[in-house]
Amino acid sequence: xxxxxxxxxxxxxxxxxxxxxxxxxxxxxxxxxxxxxxxxxxxxxxxxxxxxxxxxxxxxxxxxxxxxxxxxxxxxxxxxxxxxxxxxxxxxxxxxxxxxxxxxxxxxxxxxxxxxxxxxxxxxxxxxxxxxxxxxxxxxxxxxxxxxxxxxxxxxxxxxxxxxxxxxxxxxxxxxxxxxxxxxxxxxxxxxxxxxxxxxxxxxxxxxxxxxxxxxxxxxxxxxxxxxxxxxxxxxxxxxxxxxxxxxxxxxxxxxxxxxxxxxxxxxxxxxxxxxxxxxxxxxxxxxx
Numbered sequence: 525x526x527x528x529x530x531x532x533x534x535x536x537x538x539x540x541x542x543x544x545x546x547x548x549x550x551x552x553x554x555x556x557x558x559x560x561x562x563x564x565x566x567x568x569x570x571x572x573x574x575x576x577x578x579x580x581x582x583x584x585x586x587x588x589x590x591x592x593x594x595x596x597x598x599x600x601x602x603x604x605x606x607x608x609x610x611x612x613x614x615x616x617x618x619x620x621x622x623x624x625x626x627x628x629x630x631x632x633x634x635x636x637x638x639x640x641x642x643x644x645x646x647x648x649x650x651x652x653x654x655x656x657x658x659x660x661x662x663x664x665x666x667x668x669x670x671x672x673x674x675x676x677x678x679x680x681x682x683x684x685x686x687x688x689x690x691x692x693x694x695x696x697x698x699x700x701x702x703x704x705x706x707x708x709x710x711x712x713x714x715x716x717x718x719x720x721x722x723x724x725x726x727x728x729x730x731x732x733x734x735x736x737x738x739x740x741x742x743x744x745x746x747x748x749x750x751x752x753x754x755x756x757x758x759x760x761x762x763x764x765x766x767x768x769x770x771x772x773x774x775x776x777x778x779x780x781x782x783x784x785x786x787x788x789x790x791x792x793x794x795x796x797x798x799x800x801x802x803x804x805x806x807x808x809x810x811x812x813x
Contacts, residue, residue: 542748563599564603581609585657624652626643629706658701667701671709689707694775728765746767750765752775777796
């Protein structure tokens with residue numbers, strides 16, 4: 525990564541340096557309720573210039589369940605080539621333990637994760653393994669609500685598979701907890717949790733493989749740019765695989781990163797990044813062309 529971040533006003537300023545984008549979805553493309561202005565144009569324009577866009581998301585559902593949501597929000601299909609999710613990666617872990625009794629910890633909307641795997645679902649006290657996709661009700665609950673359940677699982681040494689490493693996301697201006705927060709709480713008391721998705725290698729391997737299939741050839745890591753709003757997942761993942769990183773400061777770190785009313789406080793941003801020990805190649809408030 526670069527020695528210091530470059531503050532840019534439009535993606536067009538750096539787009540020629542890249543052939544492939546790994547673009548985060550929630551926090552970069554939408555906030556759970558609406559698309560961010562200009563993002564569809566930015567991605568579509570990059571593709572029209574010969575670039576490939578793979579949306580890489582920590583959504584705990586297969587990619588086929590994500591595209592309809594993007595359709596409803598109004599993101600045109602010409603804005604991206606493919607989607608790779610942590611749900612895709614998680615399915616391989618679940619398939620490996622498909623003969624076991626599984627407790628699903630998460631909302632019903634995530635049940636497409638298991639389609640076709642022949643899972644035997646049971647209650648928590650009967651389970652051999654727990655798969656966490658989120659909180660049952662992320663509008664009212666926090667990880668603290670799950671303390672008794674997690675302690676009971678720990679007492680029986682039940683392993684957990686976490687389908688979404690994210691701790692929180694911004695849903696229409698309100699921060700809500702994600703599966704990663706439950707997995708971290710379980711680990712904190714001594715539980716075993718396998719966490720799928722960004723920033724871990726398997727999701728990027730899948731994304732590069734998908735991109736190569738779409739393009740007909742592989743893309744060098746140096747010509748690949750990860751775009752995201754999370755230090756812990758997007759920026760850490762980019763650093764781990766040796767690709768470029770564009771930090772969207774108006775996402776989950778907006779207050780910490782000096783983002784306000786579409787402008788960036790350079791001093792606050794520098795202090796924030798120094799504290800986190802990361803330096804993206806470029807920073808902009810929102811993804812626009």
